[in-house]
Amino acid sequence: NAGVTQTPKFQVLKTGQSMTLQCAQDMNHEYMSWYRQDPGMGLRLIHYSVGAGITDQGEVPNGYNVSRSTTEDFPLRLLSAAPSQTSVYFCASSYSSGDQNIQYFGAGTRLSVL
Amino acid sequence: EDQVTQSPEALRLQEGESSSLNCSYTVSGLRGLFWYRQDPGKGPEFLFTLYSAGEEKEKERLKATLTKKESFLHITAPKPEDSATYLCAWGATNKLIFGTGTLLAVQP
Numbered sequence: 001n002a003g004v005t006q007t008p009k010f011q012v013l014k015t016g017q018s019m020t021l022q023c024a025q026d027m028n029h030e031y032m033s034w035y036r037q038d039p040g041m042g043l044r045l046i047h048y049s050v051g052a053g054i055t056d057q058g059e060v061p062n063g064y065n066v067s068r069s070t071t072e073d074f075p076l077r078l079l080s081a082a083p084s085q086t087s088v089y090f091c092a093s094s095y096s097s098g099d100q101n102i103q104y105f106g107a108g109t110r111l112s113v114l
Numbered sequence: 115e116d117q118v119t120q121s122p123e124a125l126r127l128q129e130g131e132s133s134s135l136n137c138s139y140t141v142s143g144l145r146g147l148f149w150y151r152q153d154p155g156k157g158p159e160f161l162f163t164l165y166s167a168g169e170e171k172e173k174e175r176l177k178a179t180l181t182k183k184e185s186f187l188h189i190t191a192p193k194p195e196d197s198a199t200y201l202c203a204w205g206a207t208n209k210l211i212f213g214t215g216t217l218l219a220v221q222p
Binding site for chain 2: 041049102103106
């Protein structure tokens with residue numbers, strides 16, 4: 001199992017450009033989430049999904065879109081990049097079973113918007 | 115507003131010097147209190163989930179405890195390889211509110 005795979009690892013964009021951050025998991029988890037991590041802010045939830053075809057907004061959704069057409073993939077789209085979106089982005093997948101609730105995180109995508 | 119606060123922000127220990135990290139939470143109902151470890155340049159790695167006041171869980175040199183208002187991560191006789199940022203979070207499995215973390219450095 002590869003776990004949660006995020007691509008690319010690094011990306012530099014110019015203001016106004018669009019791009020898609022890819023996230024794939026091979027653990028057949030129902031739940032997937034996107035977070036951003038900024039210095040002094042901790043991780044903040046952007047969007048999440050409880051299954052294929054179902055997504056919802058988190059704490060900081062503005063400027064980002066998601067879709068979940070398959071269980072495995074949960075891409076995050078930046079429609080028109082802004083410098084405020086410079087951050088490290090983490091994708092996570094999770095399952096819930098009894099008293100076991102575990103999220104697995106990818107290695108992150110480091111994004112700079114100039 | 116739901117909030118998770120961690121202290122201290124940074125902690126430096128000598129190898130073998132035990133200590134505790136604190137996570138206090140102000141939330142509307144307890145779903146789960148999560149602890150993660152994060153190494154530089156990597157994603158968070160799951161450590162523990164706690165649900166009920168009085169609950170304790172252990173893994174090697176780490177023990178997590180939970181009260182009604184806070185959680186502690188106790189580190190017993192730490193080693194340099196325990197150096198990392200430790201994150202606390204509250205919420206449901208796929209929807210977490212994180213604290214800002216405690217950066218732990220263990221010197222040999």
